[in-house]
Amino acid sequence: MTSDTRPLSLNVPEPGCRPGNTPDFSGFEIPRAGAVPRPPVDVDPDAIRDMAFSIVRVLNKDGEAVGDWAGALSTEELHEGLRHMLLLRTFDARMLNAQRQGKTSFYMQHLGEEAVSCAFSRALEPGDMNFPTYRQAGLLIASGYPMVTMMNQIYSNAEDPLHGRQLPIMYSSKEHGFFTISGNLGTQFVQSVGWAMASAISGDTRIAAGWIGDGSTAENDFHAAMVFASTYTAPVVLNIVNNQWAISTFQGIARGGVGTFAARGHGFGIASVRVDGNDYLAVHAVAKWACERARRGHGPTLIEHVTYRAGGHSTSDDPSAYRSRREAAAWPLGDPVERLKKHLIAIGEWSEERHAQAEAEVLDTVRTAQKEAEAIGTLSAGKVPSPRDMFEGVYETMPPHLIRQRQEAGF
């Protein structure tokens, strides 16, 4: 040891703001809308390395759609997008409340992140497959999955398509391109790559989309997914939803010393892009680009959706214990619903009155669905799945030991 060698100390990163502090996002660099050019879909990932450090944005502060990535959606599609986000937000609010009323055990909302899954869904083709996390219900809502069925699943009632076996919100719908959700983090990311490899092996034209949160990028399966996607040029779009918080752990704990999550893709030679996750138009445009790239055989794309989890992690979480209550309001990328609304007003295709009317209609739709679901049952009342059901479907054919156990249980 030389005389100038000092004892080492451990670096534990801290977020910029804790309860009681004033939120400060001044260090968070936000490029102006339209600043990032749209490369051709067959671009060499090496040629767009800067896109992993910038942010693709379409809507500017005045609500105008600007730059190369604008213009992909018709007015009708924008109206639809706004409606999907309103539906998801209202659905979330009603289900959160239902959980507090004891009608289900658990719920996870999307507040502030509605654009990510709602817009992405519209970039996929029928037959494509998402491998979602628990915060992409917009994929179902925007693809027309029946809301009553979602509620039946949340209530674990007799019409729950999963027969009460799964936690609330862990939906599954092959028909709607929505892989069965796991509660274990990151596992689905590498499965999406396998599904995409299977499509390529089979000479199919369908693609897969994997989803993971900022915190779970630290899981081994994230890295496995990246190396397999890279090696086999899998037709997959790999989405990181960076909502800044993994329960109480800020994104810096998973990100470590690298500048952005998207930059993780560089080591694998994967095209890596950051997008403004609160900008419906930007998410849709980048998703469309990445999906086309995958479908044409140019390989995987890693997309970091930069957004903010405005609510708690789940109904079991109280974020005021670890972050400032004012942080959500200070988040510089704003609110996705408000931004799309402002855009539609700016182009003369919307108004405050029409918005209020749309909100009322959406509330009515969600209430009607909720009444229908609750007429069947909730976790605490009404028709519930048979206990016999837990023994079914462990295997295609029930083996003798399970038959004996079911008899022993008396079902």
Place this chain on the structure above:
Amino acid sequence: MIEAIREAHDAAMAADERVVVFGEDVGFFGGVFRCTAGLQEKYGKSRCFDAPINESGIVGTAIGMAAYGLKPVIEIQFADYVYPAYDQIVSEAARLRHRSNADFTCPLVIRMPTGGGIFGGQTHSQSPEALFTHVSGLKVVMPSNPRDAKGLLLASIADPDPVIFFEPKRLYNGPFDGHHDQPVESWKSHPLGEVPDGDDIVPLGKAAIRREGAEVTVLAYGTMVFVAEAAAEETGVDAEVIDLRSLMPLDLEAIVGSVQKTGRCVIVHEATRTSGFGAELMALVQEHCFYHLEAPVIRVTGWDTPYPHAQEWEYFPGPGRVGEALKKVMED
């Protein structure tokens, strides 16, 4: 046995283009034990290929492929290497059907060489079957000979649910009865070394009686089947040796029928003892055969230590130890 496993792959790949094979070194080279030799050349690189050294990635991608509609048959190079994939196997492969109410299923075979007797030390000798029999939704299979290896592998590939397929690596090149100091025998001279052509299956969940006997039932699988047979011959105890072949589902009927007949039972496995599959077998024998038992059931197993290198034969439950147990269970 290697050739039988290769033939099973070949037959399955020829019959069904959804069957794909991958794992570490399985493509061009044909696997470190040669179980997939020639498959890449015959069926092309997109149906038989090398994978990165990442077991959770191999299993995770295979689950995605199975959910797509393919039938992946993947190799984990040694059972000792499967642990990084445990989450994918337990939380995902085993659960897809149940949690999605069969919206998604996972017809997947995960093959892996298991067991010791090859001086592989603690990272090339383990028998982790109990880690998988404990998981609902998985099937667990372990053949003891080439004929069963082919038939059981074909049955596993045809199965609609995930199957963990253990291949006792000490049996790859011949029947091994634990007498490590004697010349290696080849499968050529053994009747079970004869493998029929075609794609006949050996059904999962059916045990085989390898040696009929009246005095004591020996429950064994994999390498221990031959060890038990040798112990019976060498001690003169008239043991009935049952080769379980499939641990999940388990042929309880065969076990109960035999133990009720003999009134005595010795359970043999190479894996460590505590919470090993032998504990489950012992519990089942107690539940179903208590009033027929003439003596306490005995387990002969690997010790509860890591699999040692230099002390391999002191660890391995060979015919000497099994013979002692047979004599003891007859005295009790």
